[in-house]
Amino acid sequence: MTGREAAARRRALVCVAPTVVALGALTVYPGVWVLWLSLQRRIPIFDISRFAGFENYAFLAVDPRFWSAARTTAVFTLGSVALEVVLGVAAALAIRAQERGRRVALSLLLLAWAMPAVVGAKLFEWLYHPAAGLINVALGRHAVNWLGDPSVALPAVILADVWRTMPFVAILCYARLLAIPADVYEAAQVDGAGRIATLTRITLPLLGRILLLAVLFRTLDALRAFDIMFVLTGGGPAGTTETLTVYAYRALFQTLQLGFGSAVSVVVFALVMAVAWAYLRLLRVGTVAA
Amino acid sequence: MRARARALGDALVVLALAAYAIPFFWQLLTSFKPEAELLRVPPLLPSRLTLAHYQVVVSQSLMPRALGNSLGIATLTTLLSLTAGVPAAYAVARLPLPGKRLLLLAIVASTAFPQIATVSPLYLLMRALELRDTWAGLILVHASFALPLTIWLLAGFVREIPIEAEEAASVDGAGLVSMFRWVLIPLLAPGLASTALLTFLFSWNEFLFAYTFTVSEASRTIPVALALFPGVFEVPWGDIAAASMLASLPPVVIVIALQRFLVRGLVAGAVKE
Numbered sequence: 001m002t003g004r005e006a007a008a009r010r011r012a013l014v015c016v017a018p019t020v021v022a023l024g025a026l027t028v029y030p031g032v033w034v035l036w037l038s039l040q041r042r043i044p045i046f047d048i049s050r051f052a053g054f055e056n057y058a059f060l061a062v063d064p065r066f067w068s069a070a071r072t073t074a075v076f077t078l079g080s081v082a083l084e085v086v087l088g089v090a091a092a093l094a095i096r097a098q099e100r101g102r103r104v105a106l107s108l109l110l111l112a113w114a115m116p117a118v119v120g121a122k123l124f125e126w127l128y129h130p131a132a133g134l135i136n137v138a139l140g141r142h143a144v145n146w147l148g149d150p151s152v153a154l155p156a157v158i159l160a161d162v163w164r165t166m167p168f169v170a171i172l173c174y175a176r177l178l179a180i181p182a183d184v185y186e187a188a189q190v191d192g193a194g195r196i197a198t199l200t201r202i203t204l205p206l207l208g209r210i211l212l213l214a215v216l217f218r219t220l221d222a223l224r225a226f227d228i229m230f231v232l233t234g235g236g237p238a239g240t241t242e243t244l245t246v247y248a249y250r251a252l253f254q255t256l257q258l259g260f261g262s263a264v265s266v267v268v269f270a271l272v273m274a275v276a277w278a279y280l281r282l283l284r285v286g287t288v289a290a
Numbered sequence: 291m292r293a294r295a296r297a298l299g300d301a302l303v304v305l306a307l308a309a310y311a312i313p314f315f316w317q318l319l320t321s322f323k324p325e326a327e328l329l330r331v332p333p334l335l336p337s338r339l340t341l342a343h344y345q346v347v348v349s350q351s352l353m354p355r356a357l358g359n360s361l362g363i364a365t366l367t368t369l370l371s372l373t374a375g376v377p378a379a380y381a382v383a384r385l386p387l388p389g390k391r392l393l394l395l396a397i398v399a400s401t402a403f404p405q406i407a408t409v410s411p412l413y414l415l416m417r418a419l420e421l422r423d424t425w426a427g428l429i430l431v432h433a434s435f436a437l438p439l440t441i442w443l444l445a446g447f448v449r450e451i452p453i454e455a456e457e458a459a460s461v462d463g464a465g466l467v468s469m470f471r472w473v474l475i476p477l478l479a480p481g482l483a484s485t486a487l488l489t490f491l492f493s494w495n496e497f498l499f500a501y502t503f504t505v506s507e508a509s510r511t512i513p514v515a516l517a518l519f520p521g522v523f524e525v526p527w528g529d530i531a532a533a534s535m536l537a538s539l540p541p542v543v544i545v546i547a548l549q550r551f552l553v554r555g556l557v558a559g560a561v562k563e
Contacts, residue, residue, distance in 0.1 A: 005386065011466055012385035015377035016393065019437060022374060026434035027400055030411035037410055091310075094303045101300045106553065107546050108307035111314055114541035114552075116495035118513035119534045123313040126320065126527060132329040134316055163313060168556070175557040224404035227497040231517050245406045252410050253502060262410045269407035276402040 034269070037262035045256055056263035066264065068239060069247040072154065073271075076229075076243055077222040079158045080165070084218055085211065087162065088169025093203070095170070096177040106171075113167035117227035124160035125232055147233050150240040157241050161228050165221065169214045176210040177203070209283070216279040223272050244268050314538075321531035328527050343532035353533050355507045356515035361540075363425055363511060364493035367432040368486050371440045374433070375485070379444030380474060384456070400438040405498045416503050423505040431503065432493045439492075439559060440485055446558050447481025448474070484555030487544055494540060512537045 041052040060066045095105045112120070127134050128146035136143055146156040180203070188198050226245045229235060235242035235250065242250075245268055252261030308315075320328065322339040347353050381387045382394065412431060413422075421427030455477060459469045475482070500511045510518075516537050519530050544552060 008386050009388060012381040012387035014466075015381035015385065016387060018374040019378040019441065020393075022430075022434045022437060023396065023400065026412070026415075026431060027403065027408065028396075030408035030415065031403075033411035033414075034407055091307070094306065098300045098303050099296055101304045103549065105304050105307050106549060108304070108311045110545045110549065110552065111311050111542065114491060114545045115314075115538040116497065116513040116516075116541070118495075118497055118517050119537050120313075122516060122530055122534045123317045126317060126531065127313055129527075132331045132527075134312070134331070134334075137331050137334075163310075171553060171556050175553070220402050220404075224406060226406065227513070230497075245404070248406050249409070249498070252413075258410055258414075265404075265406045265410060268404050272402055272404050272407075273399070276399075 031269075034262050034266060037259055038266045040259040040262075042259040043257055052259060056260045059260070060263060060267065065239065065242075065247065066244075069242050069244045072241060073223060073243040073245075075154060076158055076161070076225065076241075077219060079155070080161045080222045080225075081215060081218050083158070083162045084166045084169045085215060087166045088214070089173055089204075089207065089211070091166070091170040092173035092177055093199075095174055106174075109167045109170060112164050113171075115164075117164060118231050120160060120164040121228050121231035124156070124163070128156055148237050150238045153233055153237055153240050157229050157232055160232060161222070161225060164228070165218060169211075169218060172210050172214045173207055176207055180206055212279070212283055216276070216283070219275055219279070220272055223275065224268060244271070317531045317534055320528060321535050323528060323531075325528055343528040344536075346526075346529050347532045347536065351519070351529070351533065352507045352510065352515050353512075353536060356510050356512045357536060359425070359507075359509055360494055360512040363428050363432065363509075364490045364540075366425070366429050367436065367493040368489045370429060370433040371436045371489050372482065372486060375437055375440035375444050376470065376475070376478070376482075378437075379441045379448050380470070382441060383445045383448040384453070397438040397441055401442065403435075405435070409498060409502055412499070413502055422503055423509050425509055427503055428500060428509060428511070431499050432496060435496075435499070436489045436492050440489055443485045443488070443555060443558055444478070444481060447478055447485070450481075451477045480551065480554070481558075483548070484551045484558065487548060487552050488555045488559070491541060491544065 038056055039051060039053060040049065041055065042049045091109060095102055095109070098105060125147070128136075130136060130143055130145045130148070133146070135146065144152060147153055184202060184206075185198065188202055193201065224245055225243065226249065229241045229243060229246055230249070233241045235246045244264060248261050248264035248268060250261075251257050251264055255261075319336070321343050322341070323336040324338060324340050325342065327336050382390060387393070416422045416427050416431075419427075421430070451474070455473050456469060459473045494511075495513060496511075497513045497517070500514050501517065504510045504514055507515075516530070516533055519526070519533055
């Protein structure tokens with residue numbers, strides 16, 4: 001190695017040192033510590049702190065509340081991501097087709113995405129108000145108790161989440177649509193392709209890859225979603241909107257079971273990593289095929 | 291005729307998206323509605339507009355303090371994560387960094403990292419270091435959490451800069467710091483703006499860590515103050531609406547005034563390989 005190369009490597013190490021220290025101390029170290037915590041029985045208010053092996057995980061396997069939260073997480077994730085994709089693609093196509101007014105359209109769209117999830121939750125809490133909420137008023141005073149009725153609370157929470165996060169999917173698709181060269185469409189027109197054929201044969205396939213990525217990001221976000229249900233319903237009514245993350249949080253900070261709560265968080269962690277890994281494999285396979 | 295149909299179509303799209311934003315506009319209207327008319331719907335429109343809810347929020351709630359906390363914490367988080375992120379991104383994009391693959395893998399993996407996974411150890415860490423309920427604690431946590439995305443975005447933007455500029459600087463014998471100051475950062479400015487906006491929004495909007503690590507008005511951020519907005523006998527919908535509007539003020543300004551940078555950042559994060 002020449003002196004010049006050695007100097008460049010030294011520079012590189014100096015440049016990344018703060019990052020490595022920060023990520024090491026505040027991400028990696030806690031990430032390992034949580035595994036250790038999950039193997040303990042730790043309830044500070046009763047002064048309990050002992051090693052428990054896999055007790056917490058064994059309990060989870062037979063814990064109906066855990067399985068209910070797992071099911072809720074799955075329904076929330078699938079419902080929310082599916083709706084976002086459909087609405088997001090539609091919004092992207094609509095804005096792409098605009099000749100004028102795109103800036104205004106994008107502003108209106110991004111408004112929902114940019115504000116805090118807690119604000120989103122407050123907006124929908126007010127829309128869902130049983131007596132004065134805009135939704136019940138629009139429905140002609142059916143007086144559905146959106147957030148209090150166990151049969152509709154989860155769909156209501158999903159809707160609020162879709163409203164806030166669909167713009168993300170739409171923006172990614174919109175950017176991809178802008179990058180499709182105009183002559184692709186001109187060629188299709190020359191070949192006599194109709195509007196529907198152009199959409200299904202050209203536009204949607206070209207969106208494929210970015211959609212996969214958008215779905216990946218959104219799935220990961222939906223799996224770990226917390227703010228929207230914590231503020232909107234607190235996991236209720238009757239636990240119907242309690243996701244794994246909310247369950248973990250309540251175990252950790254409401255019943256103060258640091259060990260058990262950590263075990264639930266480790267499950268969320270593992271789930272998210274498994275999904276990320278599966279998607280990345282899928283994406284890589286997709287690249288080779290394309 | 292065709293031009294007319296086009297204009298109509300364009301207007302329809304804007305109209306549809308305005309309808310999409312109704313939850314926001316409805317809350318905006320609510321924040322100006324007289325108390326007595328809040329629960330009497332229809333009519334949808336109030337008989338008059340009032341600033342009463344904003345007066346209550348500004349003079350009698352903890353929202354002004356929370357706004358200050360959020361502005362400070364989000365700004366310092368952004369500065370800190372850019373300060374650490376720019377050199378790291380430069381090293382990743384341009385320098386022969388040992389273990390680069392491992393670092394990139396860690397960066398990609400940590401963007402998938404769920405906050406709930408580290409909240410319990412971080413809570414113990416914050417308590418042990420006496421950083422609970424301080425700006426510093428939340429800034430450190432926010433900045434480290436935002437750092438992977440910051441580096442990812444900035445590395446992409448650095449790669450777009452022609453390498454000749456840096457080489458010219460190094461031939462001139464400029465040190466690393468002055469090369470950053472005089473060459474890299476000016477060329478990187480638009481990318482820096484996009485990255486800064488996303489980091490700022492992340493910190494401004496973040497709830498789970500902020501809710502867990504803050505105890506009092508000394509460090510409570512806007513989303514936490516809003517989630518805990520007190521009602522004595524009944525829910526003060528008008529005051530909550532006014533508080534929500536204050537909480538969405540910076541995001542709204544960013545969306546309207548700095549849209550170009552925001553969209554660029556959002557798209558770059560997903561498309562860069």
